[in-house]
């Protein structure tokens with residue numbers, strides 16, 4: 459099973475669906491962290507992963 463099919467099956471999100479109605483295509487697989495950081499910086503996106511938080515139930519009260 460392809461990774462996109464797995465994501466759709468688990469998260470109900472079609473990661474290859476484009477807002478224009480077309481289908482996205484994978485053009486590269488970048489695993490070099492320095493390159494990834496450079497791309498994220500260029501796009502103005504966060505370069506650090508979000509902090510890991512504990513799982514909580516839907517009714518969890520933060521107060």
Ligand SMILES: [Zn+2]
Nearest residue numbers: 476477478480
């Ligand atoms: Zn498109």
